[in-house]
Amino acid sequence: MRTDTPQTIYRKDYTAPSYLVDTVELGFDLDPARTVVANRMTVRRNPASAQREIELYGEDIELVALRLNGRTLGEGDYVVEGNLLRIPNAPEEATLEIETICVPESNTTLSGLYTSNGSFYTQCEAEGFRRITYFPDRPDVMARFTVMLRADKDKYPVLLSNGNLIEEGDLDGGRHYALWEDPFKKPSYLFALVAARLVCQEENFELADGRTALLQVWVEEGNLDKTDYAMQSLKHSIRWDEERWNLELDLDRFMIVAVGDFNMGAMENKGLNIFNTKFVLANPRVATDVDFQGIEAVVGHEYFHNWTGNRVTCRDWFQLSLKEGLTVFRDQEFSADMIGTNTGRAVTRIDQVRTLRQAQFPEDAGPMAHPVRPDSFVEINNFYTVTVYEKGAEVVRMYQTLLGRDGFRKGMDLYFQRHDEQAVTCDDFRLAMADANGRDLTQFERWYSQAGTPVVQAETRWDEQAQTYTLRLIQSCPPTPGQAEKLPFHIPIAVGLLGQDGRDLPLTVDGKDHGTTAVLELTESDQTFVFTGVTEQPTPSILRDFSAPVILKHGYSDAELVHLFSHDSDPVNRWEAGQRLAMSRLLKLTGQVASAGNVVDRLDLDDTFIDAMRKILVDDTLDPSFREQALLLPTESMIADQLDVVDPLAIHLARQFVRADIGARLRTELLAQYDANQTPGEYSPDAESIGKRALKNLALAYLNAAPDDASLALAQQQFDGATNMTDRVAALSALVHARAPAAADALQRFYDEFQGEALVVDKWFAMQAAAPTTDVNSVRELMTHKAFTLRNPNRARSLVSTFCAGNAVGFHAPDGSGYGFWAEQVIALDALNPQVASRLARAMDRWRRYTPDLQAHMKRALQQVAGQAKLSNDVREVVGKALA
Ligand code: 0A1
Ligand code: ZN
Helix, strand or coil: CECCCCCCEEHHHCCCCCEEEEEEEEEEECCCCCEEEEEEEEEEECCCCCCCCEEEECCCCEEEEEEECCEECCECCEEEECCEEEECCCCCEEEEEEEEEECHHHCCCCCEEEEECCEEEEECCCCCHHHCCCECCCCCCEEEEEEEEEEECCCCCEEEECCEEEEEEECHHHEEEEEEECCCCEEHHHCCEEEECCEEEEEEEECCCCCEEEEEEEECCCCHHHCHHHHHHHHHHHHHHHHHHCCCCCCCEEEEEEECCCCCCEECCCCEEEEEHHHCCCCCCCCCHHHHHHHHHHHHHHHHCCCECCCEEECCHHHHHHHHHHHHHHHHHHHHHHHCCHHHHHHHHHHHHHHHHHHHHHHHCCCCCCCCCCCEECCHHHHCCHHHHHHHHHHHHHHHHHHHHHHHHHHHHHHHHHHCCCEECHHHHHHHHHHHHCCCCCHHHHHHHCCCCCEEEEEEEEECCCCEEEEEEEEECCCECCECCCCCCCEEEEEEEECCCCCECCCEECCEECCCCEEEEECCCEEEEEEECCCCCCEEEECHHHCCCCEEECCCCHHHHHHHHHHCCCHHHHHHHHHHHHHHHHHHHHHHHHHCCCCCCCCCCCHHHHHHHHHHHHCCCCCHHHHHHHHCCCCHHHHHHCCCCECHHHHHHHHHHHHHHHHHHCHHHHHHHHHHCCCCCCCCCCHHHHHHHHHHHHHHHHHCCCCCHHHHHHHHHHHHHCCCHHHHHHHHHHHHHCCCCCHHHHHHHHHHHHCCCHHHHHHHHHHHHHCCCCCHHHHHHHHCCCCCCCCCHHHHHHHHHHHHHHCHHHHCCCCCHHHHHHHHHHHHHHHHCHHHHHHHHHHHCCHHHECHHHHHHHHHHHHHHHCCCCECHHHHHHHHHHHC
16 A cells, blocks of 8 residues: 555666576465575576666565675665665575565465465465565566475365475474475466365376376365366366367376455466366356356466466566456457357357456456556556457457468467567467468557547449449547557458348459458558449348457448347348347437436337347257347447436336346247256256256346236246256346345345355345345345355455446446445445555546536546545546546
């Protein structure tokens, strides 16, 4: 917690480290109230640096002793300024010995060494290692680590760190020790230790080259019935990395540890991944389909980091997307390959597009907008964003779209060949892609340097006489903070043309045959492409498979959209046509509701739309998973994104009207699908069953959007009879959202049954926080519940963040009470955990887009937070940028 003005750090100021570290030996005497850390490292001057001082970082630790080549340094031998400790006039090579003390039990930030449920865990990315010992804590300093752990044997029977276990044994006084050695050099952010009372599921797994590796999933006692899926996902991940990229596990042992207090999803520490329990623990009784999918994706993500992040790491934190964008792309491809079918892949792609529109496009258009490779930051922890992760993954995906799968693979191979065991930049990755394919990707660099979502405007013309079809594409990009003008991007635009019978037309551009989907390369701000041999007026399917993270504008008629919605061979654009049909209605209805003073009166939904929805709903040739996506309406925040002035209540009422009207007018069909998509028998989280449950539960939700006794009874019956958590929460949520008289009783029963399962209690809080019937007072009431605490990130997010970011009606109450609550909670959380507070702070990012009354309230709340004397850099940066 600092009270001075935070400093901005700039990418252009990068300088090489003054000293390199070859080896680090760490000794831990673990005690929750007073842990002593002995650090002995060999350092040498970096020939690439002109600096002669050794620079070490330390934060919130007590320095007990500092020795250089055996000589104790006293005041005058070194300088401490804030978090930086400098040793001037250091020799070329030296052994540094540092002793420090930290207090894990009072570390509520969950960065560095902390305790959770009485056991020890670490989190070192991005800058947590400096909270453990003094060190050149930056990713371009890579060293070999040896770690000795000593702790009470009874309380902490399991002692883990990175790499291989060398030795373990007993010590006096009921203590024991374990010595670990990591054979690979690594940056300090990948260091980890665990000292805990845990149990594990383990297995020997054969690798492609015939070696076997010991795989372990460590959890608290009582959770061993929830580790199967994580273990299975880990084995699938290892296999997939071997098969698709020829990348092998480079260790004899790979461990996953689940911890209940964790700021993020999980962490890729070398050989010792530490996970939020949310992404490990699952069985059908407590976890939903979405939870199972999340586990597979996150286990994959962390495992894939072993090559993209650990073996090849980042030179500095501005390059974060080098590892994160690439690793998200890899986990997305993994999840898609695990399903295997074309539609299955497309459904995962649709999910990705939804995430981008729901979260990344707004970020790119708000006060925190930043390029995939940011130019500056105050607090690096604020830049673990959807832009760095998800837009970063889109940028990686575009290489594959431009170079083809084989070309992309060549680029990956060259990247590893050139940069194994190095700390490198996004430019190094781009150059590997370019060089491996003999391509000039200079212009492509703008995807890394320019923020904002590009807009591509398409104009089309069919010339009957010449039998040509002309596609004119005009690109632009709105200004973002610090970037007024943008240069044109290099954008892959995948295009197909549908004939009047709905089938793809063959495509010829410049005499070249493109099959039925052409990947056009838009590089100018205004560019025209001519398809020849087009014998009929086609319907254009532009941006197939969402080939670039842009906003595509085209004046589609309803008839064209219905045609695409019924026939497009590209499932993503087929879905997209439905979203466009829905969005135009939602925007019109929102306007009507707003001008009637937020009263839902005499609204009307046209038959064209209802018929199009009906046709998809009942089309049994389509996968249920696709039908579910196609029937989902754009979210309230996606609708808000289309409006200049946002009135959240009007949007909510309009969208509710559409949901209710679908529920009423498609009642028969919805009921039929509800029955047809039951998944009797043993629960299985395979893609087909997940798709069926999703469609069935969407049908239930629509039926209960305009609830009659029969649909309420259906929800109640599903709740009572559910044999898995997916069906149970879907039913409960239907009851809660329908304001069913039985909802309160169902909520109570749900709590009673699952109160021992922390992750399910999170769901219980979140469901209530998100219900439009929940206002600030109900949230305050829920905060007094015995199960609530701000100290556990999952719990704080389940109630407070879900209300502020996921309940537009409650949060944006006209009297500003939601914003006052937000300010209070941001301040309270900031004193405990700045990272969690700062994420919550971002709920106000887009405040300037709301109605004048709401804006005034929001500004006041922001100013209240900004005016606090004591505030973390994390929160100060976010509210400062919002108000700027
Ligand atoms: N590298 C991890 C995410 C992560 C980042 C920061 C953390 O603490 C501040 C923790 C985890 C990943 O991408 O999974
Ligand atoms: Zn990651």
